[in-house]
Amino acid sequence: xxxxxxxxxxxxxxxxxxxxxxxxxxxxxxxxxxxxxxxxxxxxxxxxxxxxxxxxxxxxxxxxxxxxxxxxxxxxxxxxxxxxxxxxxxxxxxxxxxxxxxxxxxxxxxxxxxxxxxxxxxxxxxxxxxxxxxxxxxxxxxxxxxxxxxxxxxxxxxxxxxxxxxxxxxxxxxxxxxxxxxxxxxxxxxxxxxxxxxxxxxxxxxxxxxxxxxxxxxxxxxxxxxxxxxxxxxxxx
Numbered sequence: 001x002x003x004x005x006x007x008x009x010x011x012x013x014x015x016x017x018x019x020x021x022x023x024x025x026x027x028x029x030x031x032x033x034x035x036x037x038x039x040x041x042x043x044x045x046x047x048x049x050x051x052x053x054x055x056x057x058x059x060x061x062x063x064x065x066x067x068x069x070x071x072x073x074x075x076x077x078x079x080x081x082x083x084x085x086x087x088x089x090x091x092x093x094x095x096x097x098x099x100x101x102x103x104x105x106x107x108x109x110x111x112x113x114x115x116x117x118x119x120x121x122x123x124x125x126x127x128x129x130x131x132x133x134x135x136x137x138x139x140x141x142x143x144x145x146x147x148x149x150x151x152x153x154x155x156x157x158x159x160x161x162x163x164x165x166x167x168x169x170x171x172x173x174x175x176x177x178x179x180x181x182x183x184x185x186x187x188x189x190x191x192x193x194x195x196x197x198x199x200x201x202x203x204x205x206x207x208x209x210x211x212x213x214x215x216x217x218x219x220x221x222x223x224x225x226x227x228x229x230x231x232x233x234x235x236x237x
Contacts, residue, residue, distance in 0.1 A: 020121020022161035023216050028117050030212035036117040037212055038063040038072045042173070043185065045192035045204035051180055052136070052205055053084035053101055058197075059108065059132075060190035061209065069190060072116050073214070075156070075168075076190070077197040078108025078132045087135070095143030105132040110156045110166065118216055127158035127166070148175040150207065157219065165219035171211035178205035 029035030042061030046054050058079045062070035084101035091097035108129040114122045132154040139147040150173035156166045177183035180203070185192065189206040191199030 022120060022158065022164040023112060023116075023118035023122075023125050023166075024120050025164075025216050025218060026118065028214045028216075030210055032210045033213070035213075037214060038065050040064055040073070040170075040209040040212065041069065041189050042207050042209055043190045043192055043204050044207070045194065045201040047194075047201070048203055050203070052178070053103065055081055055083060056195050057103070057105075058193040058195055058201075059105060060193045060199075062190050064188075069188065070111075072113050074111045075129065075154075076109055077193060078105040078129050078154075079195045080105050084136070091140050091143075096141055098137050098139045100135060100137045103134045103136060105129075105134070108132060110158075122160075125158055126160075127156050129154055129156045131155045145181065149173060150175075163218060164216060166214065166216050168212065168214045170209050171213070173207045173209045176206045176208055179203045180205075 028037050030037040030039050032039065040061055041064045042059060044052055044057050044059050046052065046057045050056065056079060058077060060076045062074045062076075063072040065071050080103055082104065084103040086099060087102055088100045089097075091099055110125075110127045110129060112118060112125040114124045118125070132152070134150055134152050136148055136150045138145050150170070152168070152170040152173065154168050156168070158164050158166070176189075177185055179185065185204065185206045192201040192204040194200045
């Protein structure tokens with residue numbers, strides 16, 4: 001009996017049947033849009049001499065159910081390697097107005113709970129980020145930044161299901177606090193990560209995310225409408 005159990009376990013390992021199935025394809029929206037996704041909170045952290053627009057700023061985002069972080073989704077450790085690029089500058093000579101920057105991040109990981117609306121048998125779904133671009137609009141009064149909003153576009157894929165891709169968009173992120181404005185990061189926000197994915201930093205900003213859309217699609221080579229290349233062409237390489 002023990003020998004039979006061992007053989008069955010080895011068969012599971014070598015045939016890859018330890019996984020149930022890829023997450024279910026679909027478009028999932030956050031609760032403020034009438035969907036099943038939890039809203040989220042995130043931090044961006046930088047070295048003491050830097051800022052949110054500096055290289056090596058690192059992201060850490062998790063779902064928020066009103067009491068706990070990270071029960072449904074999470075992404076983390078995506079890091080910028082260059083300065084933010086100024087796209088528009090509407091600040092007048094008195095220092096009032098807004099500026100919009102584009103920030104590009106590389107690397108990073110994703111995690112989806114196996115009990116989310118994409119549930120298909122696995123206890124969890126892990127993967128990593130392929131592209132992540134953030135557009136941040138900062139409002140200034142007398143040259144002092146007083147508020148900011150952000151929009152995010154990103155694409156990721158899953159470790160165990162290379163034929164399945166995920167894109168996610170955050171249409172409305174609101175700045176809650178930033179240490180460069182002399183504000184403390186509130187409790188119950190993700191930790192401030194360094195570029196090595198460790199929560200060692202003390203400088204950064206906290207944001208609330210809403211209006212989130214997460215899409216899971218087939219990106220297997222050869223499909224006409226949902227190929228990996230097709231998805232990237234839709235959202236920029």
